[in-house]
Amino acid sequence: MAPRNHDTGPNGVTVDQLVDRIFPVIDDLLDRIDGDEFTTTDFIDLMHAVPGAAEAYREALVAWGEQERPSKMVIHGQVIPGALRRSEKVEWIGFAHGEVDEYAVPAWWKLIPSNS
Numbered sequence: 001m002a003p004r005n006h007d008t009g010p011n012g013v014t015v016d017q018l019v020d021r022i023f024p025v026i027d028d029l030l031d032r033i034d035g036d037e038f039t040t041t042d043f044i045d046l047m048h049a050v051p052g053a054a055e056a057y058r059e060a061l062v063a064w065g066e067q068e069r070p071s072k073m074v075i076h077g078q079v080i081p082g083a084l085r086r087s088e089k090v091e092w093i094g095f096a097h098g099e100v101d102e103y104a105v106p107a108w109w110k111l112i113p114s115n116s
Contacts, residue, residue, distance in 0.1 A: 007078075011065030015074065018060050019082040025056040026083040030090055033111060039096040040081060040106040047080075069103070077104030084109055 007015040029046060047053040060079055064071040081104075084090055089112055096106040 009064040015078045018079045023083045036111045041101045072103040
């Protein structure tokens with residue numbers, strides 16, 4: 001087996017490619033958040049509750065190409081946070097100590113008020 005980059009899944013897709021694919025869904029979903037702060041875990045729960053976002057999440061898992069647990073570790077720990085960091089609607093404000101996510105270390109995010 002040839003070595004592969006740590007950011008490339010067995011199917012050849014990279015973390016950055018998955019961020020590119022899922023970003024529009026994540027950026028749109030940020031408009032549905034109530035309140036001004038949330039955790040990555042809260043956001044993933046919202047993704048599962050919204051049909052189009054839930055499908056994008058499942059597609060990302062399949063695209064990564066590993067078994068369920070390692071794929072979820074990549075999606076929860078790199079892809080979703082990467083897409084959130086890319087958005088101009090939200091900023092990272094710290095790790096969510098004590099927040100349970102068996103696949104990654106969740107973070108706190110703050111919505112940036114729009115100027116419109």
